[in-house]
Amino acid sequence: MSSKEALYKTLGSYLKNKRVQTGLTQAEVAKKLNYASPQFISNFERGLCSPPLKNLKVLVKLYSISVDEILDLMLKEQEEILRSALIGARVGNQ
Numbered sequence: 655m656s657s658k659e660a661l662y663k664t665l666g667s668y669l670k671n672k673r674v675q676t677g678l679t680q681a682e683v684a685k686k687l688n689y690a691s692p693q694f695i696s697n698f699e700r701g702l703c704s705p706p707l708k709n710l711k712v713l714v715k716l717y718s719i720s721v722d723e724i725l726d727l728m729l730k731e732q733e734e735i736l737r738s739a740l741i742g743a744r745v746g747n748q
Contacts, residue, residue, distance in 0.1 A: 657735035663701030664731045668724075670699035672717035687712060 673683055673695075680692035680699070687709050689695070698705050705713060714724055 666699045666701035
């Protein structure tokens with residue numbers, strides 16, 4: 655799995671959990687983001703792609719995520735990617 659794919663999977667899983675916690679459907683979120691189909695939300699949540707920053711900003715607000723929380727998640731994943739590239743192994747079990 656590429657570093658981009660790893661980040662997308664981590665972020666997607668996190669966003670799905672937050673959406674479910676807020677009680678929203680993919681269709682409701684898609685409508686809030688002005689998407690014609692909930693497939694876009696499904697793609698984000700499955701880690702196929704990442705939401706554009708402008709939409710990530712809306713999701714953070716919609717799901718009541720603190721900026722620090724989302725930054726910590728993304729920075730931690732980036733750290734894992736860099737460690738893997740520099741050391742050659744993921745360090746998630748430390």
